[in-house]
Amino acid sequence: MSDNYEALIPAQIAFNEQGVPLSTTFGDVYHPQWGALEQAARVFLHGNHLPERWQGKETFTVCETGFGLGNNFFALWQAWRGDPRRSSRLHVLSFEAHPLTREDLQCVVMRTLPEPEKALAAQLIDAWPPLLPGLHRLEFEGGRLTLTLAFGTVARLARQASAGVDAFFLDGFAPRVNPDMWTRALFGQLVRMANSGATMATWCCTGDVRRGLRDAGFLVSKIPGHGGKREITVGVLRPGMGRYCSPGAGQEDVLVVGGGLAGAGVAHALAVRGHTVTVMDPVFAQGLGASHKGHIAAAITPVISRDDDIRSRLSRAGVARALHRWQGLEGEARPLRCGTIELVSDAARAAVRRESLARLAFPSEWVRWLDVAEASQRAGRCLASGGLWFADGQRVQPPALIEALLSHPRIRCMAGEASSLERDNAAGWIAMDAQGNTRVSAGQVVLANAAQAVALLSTIPGILRRPKFEAMYRLAGQVSFYSGADGDSTRVVLAGDGYCLPAQHACFVGGSTYLPDAQTSEVTVQGRADINKKVAGLLNVIPSRLTRSSNAADGWAGWRAAVADRLPVIGRIDEVPGLWLACAYGSRGLSWAPLAGDIIGASLNQEPLPLERELLRSIFPR
Numbered sequence: 001m002s003d004n005y006e007a008l009i010p011a012q013i014a015f016n017e018q019g020v021p022l023s024t025t026f027g028d029v030y031h032p033q034w035g036a037l038e039q040a041a042r043v044f045l046h047g048n049h050l051p052e053r054w055q056g057k058e059t060f061t062v063c064e065t066g067f068g069l070g071n072n073f074f075a076l077w078q079a080w081r082g083d084p085r086r087s088s089r090l091h092v093l094s095f096e097a098h099p100l101t102r103e104d105l106q107c108v109v110m111r112t113l114p115e116p117e118k119a120l121a122a123q124l125i126d127a128w129p130p131l132l133p134g135l136h137r138l139e140f141e142g143g144r145l146t147l148t149l150a151f152g153t154v155a156r157l158a159r160q161a162s163a164g165v166d167a168f169f170l171d172g173f174a175p176r177v178n179p180d181m182w183t184r185a186l187f188g189q190l191v192r193m194a195n196s197g198a199t200m201a202t203w204c205c206t207g208d209v210r211r212g213l214r215d216a217g218f219l220v221s222k223i224p225g226h227g228g229k230r231e232i233t234v235g236v237l238r239p240g241m242g243r244y245c246s247p248g249a250g251q252e253d254v255l256v257v258g259g260g261l262a263g264a265g266v267a268h269a270l271a272v273r274g275h276t277v278t279v280m281d282p283v284f285a286q287g288l289g290a291s292h293k294g295h296i297a298a299a300i301t302p303v304i305s306r307d308d309d310i311r312s313r314l315s316r317a318g319v320a321r322a323l324h325r326w327q328g329l330e331g332e333a334r335p336l337r338c339g340t341i342e343l344v345s346d347a348a349r350a351a352v353r354r355e356s357l358a359r360l361a362f363p364s365e366w367v368r369w370l371d372v373a374e375a376s377q378r379a380g381r382c383l384a385s386g387g388l389w390f391a392d393g394q395r396v397q398p399p400a401l402i403e404a405l406l407s408h409p410r411i412r413c414m415a416g417e418a419s420s421l422e423r424d425n426a427a428g429w430i431a432m433d434a435q436g437n438t439r440v441s442a443g444q445v446v447l448a449n450a451a452q453a454v455a456l457l458s459t460i461p462g463i464l465r466r467p468k469f470e471a472m473y474r475l476a477g478q479v480s481f482y483s484g485a486d487g488d489s490t491r492v493v494l495a496g497d498g499y500c501l502p503a504q505h506a507c508f509v510g511g512s513t514y515l516p517d518a519q520t521s522e523v524t525v526q527g528r529a530d531i532n533k534k535v536a537g538l539l540n541v542i543p544s545r546l547t548r549s550s551n552a553a554d555g556w557a558g559w560r561a562a563v564a565d566r567l568p569v570i571g572r573i574d575e576v577p578g579l580w581l582a583c584a585y586g587s588r589g590l591s592w593a594p595l596a597g598d599i600i601g602a603s604l605n606q607e608p609l610p611l612e613r614e615l616l617r618s619i620f621p622r
Helices: 036-047 071-081 102-112 115-127 154-160 184-193 207-216 261-271 282-286 310-326 347-360 372-379 398-406 452-457 525-539 589-604 613-619
Strands: 013-015 021-023 059-065 089-096 134-140 145-151 165-170 194-202 218-224 231-237 254-257 277-280 298-300 340-343 367-370 387-390 394-396 411-414 420-424 428-432 438-442 444-447 473-483 493-496 498-500 507-511 555-562 569-572 579-583
Touching (some): 036 071, 036 231, 059 071, 071 115, 145 154, 165 184, 184 194, 207 231, 254 261, 254 438, 261 398, 261 411, 298 310, 310 589, 367 372, 372 387, 428 444, 444 452, 569 613
Parallel strands (some): 059 089, 059 165, 165 194, 277 411, 444 579
Antiparallel strands (some): 134 145, 473 555, 493 498
């Protein structure tokens, strides 16, 4: 469990007599009176030799300590998009302990920015995340520009962030009021993330700051300042320090083994980054979405825990990635963002949940408590209890979603089974069938074939034992289909003991069962009876009121693969180059699929990673 939870405290903005915005928390201005954009250009861009240093590069990454009002980001964005020789991709990692709410951000930046930057600010405001602690990845310019916002104290999150940084903008409030932004420990974490030749710039010229930067590894000097600043501080990482950044990020072909949700999520995330991807699975003989054929609908919903544990943090990160990745899909592939009510009928459990909400201090637009009347109004029917309302709950149609993800023009789907894998120094990875014939070769390979990944990994020489992964097990389960229009089911996802989804095409889905020792996964009479009780309880009706769907099938059955801690297994196999796992998704495949794709894609393309290091460790193959 997370023992260092920090509730996020939003910024409080005021304006001084000159009309410059200031933080009431720190009693300091966000930028000098002579202009935020001018400071960004003269201190941070000029001090880091931009735009010259990104020109002709595939990717370039900036790290900023103190996002504030976003002025440095807008100036950087404007300079990058206006440079015909700009890097192909630009990534920004920015820390902020006290972010503005969307409403305050809009009020301030639209009041202070000139017109060209207002157009950029409008895009940021539209994408602005809820004020939840942790990392939030935003994408602009068709994904060529990314902004990873780290919401929380920099002392904690600098240790948790992963990136290969080329330029640092040190722009916290003054050391006298905000000393945590200028510590030697922080500078050490920045150097940990620095690429070879990384530069830094800051308006701050105090002796302690300059000495701290030197001790961390920067060659520091002063150059003439501007406005009220006689000098500013700049620096470059000492030779021999920093990460090596390979020049060809994003160009390798990738083989993904497995054509279900896990494989489709990874393949799509890599394809949108420019990789050519081959997805291999025998199920493609029946169609691209055949792994979930007949699975009418499923749900994706975040969870919370009293201490904001690993599972809760991973869950909200996955749901956020799903919203970003999948809301742009068309037709039935696009998830319905209908919201979820997690019903809590027991008074003692309800008290615990409400106490958790108060402790976590999450924004009410993301999660809040509904009493029974409010819950009934949301659901469009009379419920027996209230519960937690998650605005980001979604209903998903798995076959349509998988087919849309795999239909990207850079993805090729191949019907067939990989029986073994070999590493060839010239060709990279080679997948062979049962007869030993080569089927596919690629520079990188991702095993996303659930429980079958254990056997396939064992065919590779030199792989170390991974006891948790090797103990992966399968769970059979089924869902049931019911007849009913919207008024007979629910307008939202209802969750608790089981779940019930909004109707579509006069049919709604209820679930589900978990059978750990089953030999087959099939729809059974007993399974349907168990689900009837759960759905009836959620809908506040007697089980006999539920009517079977006119659909030819009573339901759908499938398998879940899981490991002991019920967390996914996602990450690189370190012993051999270019081998990844993305499996053991259990009953949360819709949460983990987009998250896994972005973790692997960001790693391959030298982007800031979308998760904290402790979360990445929790899902690392072991």
